[in-house]
Each structure stands twice: as structure tokens, then as C-alpha cells.
Amino acid sequence: xxxxxxxxxxxxxxxxxxxxxxxxxxxxxxxxxxxxxxxxxxxxxxxxxxxxxxxxxxxxxxxxxxxxxxxxxxxxxxxxxxxxxxxxxxxxxxxxxxxxxxxxxxxxxxxxxxxxxxxxxxxxxxxxxxxxxxxxxxxxxxxxxxxxxxxxxxxxxxxxxxxxxxxxxxxxxxxxxxxxxxxxxxxxxxxxxxxxxxxxxx
Amino acid sequence: xxxxxxxxxxxxxxxxxxxxxxxxxxxxxxxxxxxxxxxxxxxxxxxxxxxxxxxxxxxxxxxxxxxxxxxxxxxxxxxxxxxxxxxxxxxxxxxxxxxxxxxxxxxxxxxxxxxxxxxxxxxxxxxxxxxxxxxxxxxxxxxxxxxxxxxxxxxxxxxxxxxxxxxxxxxxxxxxxxxxxxxxxxxxxxxxxxxxxxxxxx
Numbered sequence: 001x002x003x004x005x006x007x008x009x010x011x012x013x014x015x016x017x018x019x020x021x022x023x024x025x026x027x028x029x030x031x032x033x034x035x036x037x038x039x040x041x042x043x044x045x046x047x048x049x050x051x052x053x054x055x056x057x058x059x060x061x062x063x064x065x066x067x068x069x070x071x072x073x074x075x076x077x078x079x080x081x082x083x084x085x086x087x088x089x090x091x092x093x094x095x096x097x098x099x100x101x102x103x104x105x106x107x108x109x110x111x112x113x114x115x116x117x118x119x120x121x122x123x124x125x126x127x128x129x130x131x132x133x134x135x136x137x138x139x140x141x142x143x144x145x146x147x148x149x150x151x152x153x154x155x156x157x158x159x160x161x162x163x164x165x166x167x168x169x170x171x172x173x174x175x176x177x178x179x180x181x182x183x184x185x186x187x188x189x190x191x192x193x194x195x196x197x198x199x200x201x202x
Numbered sequence: 203x204x205x206x207x208x209x210x211x212x213x214x215x216x217x218x219x220x221x222x223x224x225x226x227x228x229x230x231x232x233x234x235x236x237x238x239x240x241x242x243x244x245x246x247x248x249x250x251x252x253x254x255x256x257x258x259x260x261x262x263x264x265x266x267x268x269x270x271x272x273x274x275x276x277x278x279x280x281x282x283x284x285x286x287x288x289x290x291x292x293x294x295x296x297x298x299x300x301x302x303x304x305x306x307x308x309x310x311x312x313x314x315x316x317x318x319x320x321x322x323x324x325x326x327x328x329x330x331x332x333x334x335x336x337x338x339x340x341x342x343x344x345x346x347x348x349x350x351x352x353x354x355x356x357x358x359x360x361x362x363x364x365x366x367x368x369x370x371x372x373x374x375x376x377x378x379x380x381x382x383x384x385x386x387x388x389x390x391x392x393x394x395x396x397x398x399x400x401x402x403x404x
Contacts, residue, residue: 022229043253043256044252048249057238
């Protein structure tokens with residue numbers, strides 16, 4: 001965007017903001033100037049938050065949610081029903097379901113969906129970890145809450161075929177969620193309906 | 203946005219992103235997860251860029267542009283015409299003019315505009331610094347390039363009344379129909395300005 005080195009230090013900050021998804025060069029410039037006007041303490045705290053998040057946030061060894069304590073807050077919670085596992089693509093999806101406040105089971109985060117187009121194979125997801133978990137613990141139902149798009153449906157079908165032979169009930173969240181959109185942006189009422197209306201996988 | 207402390211470390215990063223202008227809670231969440239997926243080096247470099255910008259970027263003592271060298275790149279440039287000063291509200295405005303590549307004079311950054319609504323008085327801007335500069339150096343023209351809104355016009359009028367008695371030519375950037383747009387969609391105020399500011403055809 002800049003044709004000259006007006007301020008290398010400021011340019012470097014603009015470049016970092018500009019590399020964030022959805023942030024164009026004009027917005028990056030605005031954010032950099034905004035940060036300069038903030039108190040020193042707040043800028044330092046933002047910088048520390050970045051490196052601390054990178055250093056301290058890890059995957060939960062049980063459900064693969066992102067957490068800074070191991071196991072994560074959901075896996076540590078003894079009031080939750082560990083016989084019920086809700087499988088989601090991303091941590092954001094888990095957070096969306098959690099906001100509905102009526103699901104009290106456990107989770108499993110795949111960190112993606114099967115996508116031949118993007119070169120995402122089952123081996124790139126936390127699928128083996130899910131199978132190991134199902135083999136090691138007593139689970140009566142797995143709810144497949146992957147997105148209702150091609151990748152999510154493919155992943156759900158793939159998982160269903162692996163899990164049903166283990167004698168575990170496999171359900172899919174209902175298509176209350178508009179097909180083609182994604183779970184992260186669903187409103188809580190729709191999401192609640194989708195959870196309640198779940199059906200047996202064919 | 204979050205009703206529980208799912209990960210204090212991650213929440214803190216989301217909060218920092220969420221406090222940036224124009225970034226809502228959903229975007230802040232997405233940016234935080236995005237950063238976690240980046241290489242450690244890049245996250246560290248972003249963090250360093252934040253604190254370094256805050257620590258090293260200062261106002262140029264001459265034109266009040268933001269810079270990490272003092273005086274700034276424009277005030278150091280001996281090929282520029284120091285007898286001509288373009289007054290802008292913000293550093294971003296200076297950068298916009300600089301991108302046009304045909305202005306070769308000096309600048310003066312006010313760091314805002316007079317706004318009784320926002321409690322911005324002339325004393326909050328770099329106006330006294332501009333007057334001192336005009337008194338100390340030989341300047342033949344001051345171009346007022348503040349925004350064409352109420353605050354910008356008020357500021358231009360205020361500056362004009364202070365500078366003209368010093369025997370210096372004071373001009374205002376032209377208002378009119380933006381190049382490439384069409385007359386049909388111009389608002390009446392712009393169209394009125396464009397008519398009044400009409401010039402002889404070459």
C-alpha cells in the first residue's frame with residue numbers, strides 16, 4: 001500500500017494487521033494508528049496476550065478443545081454426562097453450542113472436516129483420537145454436529161460408518177440450521193431446535 | 203460474549219481484538235483462533251511490532267507527522283518546497299495526499315479537528331505549533347486540506363482567520379464532484395460547491 005518507507009516501525013505493525021483475515025490495507029492502517037493512541041500499558045497487554053495465547057493454549061488431551069488447563073473446563077466438569085459426546089468441526093462451534101446452555105454432555109473437536117478439495121484427509125482430523133476415546137470409555141451416543149455443508153455431511157457419514165459398528169448410537173443434529181451456512185453463525189434458538197431434533201444416522 | 207471462563211488466556215486475546223474499532227465479538231473470536239494457528243515466530247513478531255510502534259513512533263517536532271526518526275522523512279527531504287505547507291487533520295490524510303505523488307511541499311498534521319461536540323478545542327490540536335512554525339520560517343502559502351465536513355470547515359475557517367493576518371496566502375482544497383463518479387448521484391451540497399468553484403476551460 002505504501003510506496004515509500006514513511007515509518008518502518010509503523011509499516012511493520014500495519015503489515016501485521018493487514019495479514020489478518022478480512023482486514024484490508026485501509027483498515028490495517030486505521031488499526032495501527034488507533035493502537036498508537038492507546039496507553040502504553042494496554043499496548044503491552046495486547047502484545048503479551050498474543051504471545052501468551054500462543055504459548056499457553058493447547059489442545060485438551062481428551063476432547064481436543066483449545067484450553068490453557070489440561071484437561072479442559074468441560075472435561076474437568078464432573079456434572080457433565082460423559083456418556084454423550086457431541087462432535088464438532090471447530091472450537092468456535094463448541095462455543096456456539098455452549099451458549100445455548102441446554103447441552104450437558106461432552107465434546108470432541110475434530111479441527112476441520114474432510115475436504116478433498118482442500119487436501120484435508122481423515123488423518124488430518126482428530127478422528128483416530130475420537131475412536132480411541134470411544135473404545136476406552138463407556139459412551140452411549142455420539143451426536144454429529146459438523147456443519148450442514150458438503151464437507152460436514154461427508155465427515156458425518158464417514159464417522160457414522162466407523163462408530164455404528166462399535167454398538168454406539170450415532171445421531172446427526174437436525175437440519176434446522178439453514179443448509180449451506182455454517183454453525184458458528186447460527187442463532188441460539190435455531191441451534192437448540194437442531195440439537196433437540198437430532199435423528200438416527202442411516 | 204462468553205458466559206464462562208472457557209480459557210482466560212484466549213479470552214484475554216479475544217477481548218483485545220474486540221476493543222479494536224470496527225471489530226465485533228464474532229470477528230474478535232475468529233482473529234484470536236486465527237493467531238493461534240500461526241507460527242510462533244510470526245505471533246512474536248506481531249507482539250514486538252505492537253510495543254515497538256508504541257515505544258519508537260513519535261511526533262515529528264516540525265510537522266507533527268508520526269515518525270520513528272526525528273525529524274520525519276518529509277521534513278528531512280531537502281528537495282521539498284518548505285515555502286508551501288499542507289495542513290491535514292490526521293496522518294492518514296497526509297498519506298492519502300502523498301499517494302497522489304504530485305504534491306512536493308511540506309505538511310502540518312493537526313491531530314484532529316475543532317469539534318465542540320467531542321470537546322475538541324483548538325488547544326487540543328497542533329495549532330499553536332503551526333503558528334510558531336509560520337512565524338519562524340518563510341512560508342508563502344498554507345493549503346488547508348481538512349475534511350469537507352462541519353468540523354473540518356470550522357477548523358479551516360479558524361486557521362484562515364489566524365494565518366491571513368500574517369501576510370501568508372491561505373487556500374482551501376477544492377470541493378466538487380469526485381473524478382469517475384457521476385453528477386446524478388452527487389448530493390446537493392457537493393453539487394452546489396462544484397458549481398461555485400467552476401473554472402475556465404483550457
